[in-house]
Amino acid sequence: MSKLKVRNLTLGSGQPKVCVSLVASNFEELFAEAMRISQMDCDLIEWRADYFMYVNDISFMRKAAYFIRYAIEDKPLIFTFRTLDEGGGQYIEPDYYFELNRYMVHTGLVDIIDLELSKLADSDTDVVRFAKQNNVKVLLSAHDFITTPTEAEMTEAIYDMRYLGADICKMAVTPNDMEDVLTILQSSNKIQSERENIPFVLIGMGEIGRLTRMTGELFGSVLTFASSGKYQSAPGQMSIHQLRKGLDVIGNRNEGVKFGKEKNS
Numbered sequence: 001m002s003k004l005k006v007r008n009l010t011l012g013s014g015q016p017k018v019c020v021s022l023v024a025s026n027f028e029e030l031f032a033e034a035m036r037i038s039q040m041d042c043d044l045i046e047w048r049a050d051y052f053m054y055v056n057d058i059s060f061m062r063k064a065a066y067f068i069r070y071a072i073e074d075k076p077l078i079f080t081f082r083t084l085d086e087g088g089g090q091y092i093e094p095d096y097y098f099e100l101n102r103y104m105v106h107t108g109l110v111d112i113i114d115l116e117l118s119k120l121a122d123s124d125t126d127v128v129r130f131a132k133q134n135n136v137k138v139l140l141s142a143h144d145f146i147t148t149p150t151e152a153e154m155t156e157a158i159y160d161m162r163y164l165g166a167d168i169c170k171m172a173v174t175p176n177d178m179e180d181v182l183t184i185l186q187s188s189n190k191i192q193s194e195r196e197n198i199p200f201v202l203i204g205m206g207e208i209g210r211l212t213r214m215t216g217e218l219f220g221s222v223l224t225f226a227s228s229g230k231y232q233s234a235p236g237q238m239s240i241h242q243l244r245k246g247l248d249v250i251g252n253r254n255e256g257v258k259f260g261k262e263k264n265s
């Protein structure tokens with residue numbers, strides 16, 4: 001697994017790191033949620049700005065980011081505006097999408113920006129370079145809320161993201177049966193063995209995909225998302241408590257415990 005340092009957190013070593021999404025529509029809720037989530041046992045926080053009503057006012061966005069940073073102190077913060085095309089909360093003008101992300105980098109308050117691969121592929125924006133120049137990590141993402149693409153399609157999408165400069169490559173898809181779950185795990189396993197320098201995340205959304213939210217330590221995903229208790233930012237997210245139990249079981253090596261009965265000497 002490839003390692004990536006964000007503030008004091010190292011992604012890609014041991015268990016996948018647990019991220020909780022902050023969803024709020026106004027300032028009051030934003031501040032309350034940021035304070036509440038900052039007390040939770042998560043490693044990173046993702047601000048899902050597509051649910052915030054002042055997203056078109058750039059100076060309000062700075063104030064909101066400042067509030068969040070104040071509340072969460074030194075925890076790494078991902079800035080995400082998820083577009084309607086990929087399951088987001090509101091419409092955004094394509095040019096403003098990049099402008100907003102650029103501005104968030106400029107504030108120095110966020111550590112990672114999430115950009116959708118499909119938007120980036122259609123544009124000549126320099127936002128990836130701009131983020132890197134300002135020591136902000138770039139997470140490229142793609143979502144499918146209906147199906148699971150083939151193993152080759154998912155693997156290629158992750159490699160394309162890396163080629164375009166992603167520090168983290170993420171794909172969240174929808175398994176409809178256990179074959180699809182195996183396809184997600186197979187693709188993960190292929191990526192981790194073929195290209196061990198890529199920090200990536202492959203998630204199966206919905207009830208059927210839950211297993212894939214826990215298996216990162218074995219199959220290479222560096223990050224996993226839990227519910228905030230109040231909102232799920234995607235179907236199938238578990239509570240942090242449930243998720244951590246799963247992560248512990250899956251990563252447990254039972255070191256030092258011998259097989260069979262100890263013989264008395």
Ligand SMILES: O=C1C[C@@](O)(C(=O)O)C[C@@H](O)[C@@H]1O
Pocket residue numbers: 021046048080082114141170172203205225226233234235237
């Ligand atoms: O892309 C992702 C992953 C996610 O969709 C999930 O399945 O947990 C949740 C989103 O908030 C995040 O931006």
